[in-house]
Amino acid sequence: MLILNKLTILRDKTYHFQSVIHLNRNLYKKSIQPKPVFFNKVKVTSHSSCRHKINSFSTISKMSLKHLGAGSECPPKSDEKKLRLYSMEYCPFVHRVRLVLRAKNLDFETVNINLINKPEWLFKLHPEGKVPALEIGDKVIVESLDICNYLDQEYPNPPLYPSDPTQKEKDIALFDVIGKLHGNFIDLVLKKETKTPQEWKNIFMPNLTKLNDELKQRGTTYFGGETPGMLDYVLWPWAERAGTVVIVLGEKLPLESNELEVIRKWRKTMQEHPVVAGIYHGPEKFYKSVQIKVGELPPDYDAI
Structure with a gap:
């Protein structure tokens, strides 16, 4: 730091x-x-x-x-x-x-x-x-x-990392998984690569599956337990913006109903949590900020 x-x-x-x-x-x-x-x-x-x-x-x-x-x-x-x-x-x-x-x-x-x-x-x-x-x-x-x-x-209250050092290291290691998902997401949103929805699904699935399986193994509502922890808050901004994929591609990724069930449920639950809900913007406003970044809209964030 x-x-x-x-x-x-x-x-x-x-x-x-x-x-x-x-x-x-x-x-x-x-x-x-x-x-x-x-x-x-x-x-x-x-x-x-x-x-x-x-x-x-x-x-x-x-x-x-x-x-x-x-x-x-x-x-x-x-x-x-x-x-x-x-x-x-x-x-x-x-x-x-x-x-x-x-x-x-x-x-x-x-x-x-x-x-x-x-x-x-x-x-x-x-x-x-x-x-x-x-x-x-x-x-x-x-x-x-x-x-x-x-x-x-x-400001240690409430603590956002697990008290167990091993579990804390595990959470921190998952930041790397989030980073890889972020890289893929930016490639899609900025249209750096042209791929079909199925091809994008194949790119996202390995790291999404890691997060899904980890939360399933923990058996808790959130990665942090029964209240969100640091891992939940570090991941959430990308989950909130996931709908941008539909805006860019014109359709959802072709997920089966039994794929990523745990992380999809987590996303719905997180969106309703008061910490998250109070500053929720959703994918549409985020995508307008992307359009500003690439010059498709005037550089006026206040107009979003």
């Missing part, structure tokens, strides 16, 4: 940090560590990055639901001690963080970013100008999994 303290960007495009604090990375197995990206001597891990409703799970100050772009000013903080999430409303990686914040009933404020027309000040928070980024006082944590793990360490 990286915490960045008062990042300064020099105009010669060289990035410098006044301090970098490396926290415990034992949350990840070495076999699934992401490949590091280096900005001079500063390491930023390359996990994928990219309106809240006030509810009983978290108190959210609506600093800027409008997506701020170039030429805007960063809104002043209402409270230096309050968590601030730099976000894009439809980003699945931000979605993970929002779910964890809600699950832990944390007070935070949100600043949404136009990722096509990024504000200049964003690069003072993240050297690549990405979201999510979580600001705590004068420190900034980047990358969705690092943020989620930081929140689970600093």
Whole structure:
């Protein structure tokens, strides 16, 4: 995990940090560590990055639901001690963080970013100008999994990982499976490859089957037991967006009624959980954000 303290960007495009604090990375197995990206001597891990409703799970100050772009000013903080999430409303990686914040009933404020027309000040928070980024006082944590793990360490109630170390390692190892599904999903949604629904099914099935069989073996409602855990929240953004496949292909993947029964039931149950339901957008709005990304729609996330 990286915490960045008062990042300064020099105009010669060289990035410098006044301090970098490396926290415990034992949350990840070495076999699934992401490949590091280096900005001079500063390491930023390359996990994928990219309106809240006030509810009983978290108190959210609506600093800027409008997506701020170039030429805007960063809104002043209402409270230096309050968590601030730099976000894009439809980003699945931000979605993970929002779910964890809600699950832990944390007070935070949100600043949404136009990722096509990024504000200049964003690069003072993240050297690549990405979201999510979580600001705590004068420190900034980047990358969705690092943020989620930081929140689970600093705010341990409710715990989102199993207490058993072996089971925890097993959950973390499944992040790699989710990552592979994400890669396949992006290939489909961005139309990087032209395949039939059956061909796409054949690509998705091995990793979907791993998740289905794992949950079946556990015999619980969620991967986290009878309440969602970290694995559920890390997986959910892709489950919520699964309907995008139908939008792109014009039809569902040809699944038999007895295929992936457990994970399909999990998806329905998760959608009804209050932590998830309170910020549910669905596949249609997500796909509009994809169309913005590829230039098929004007870069106005607020119009979605």
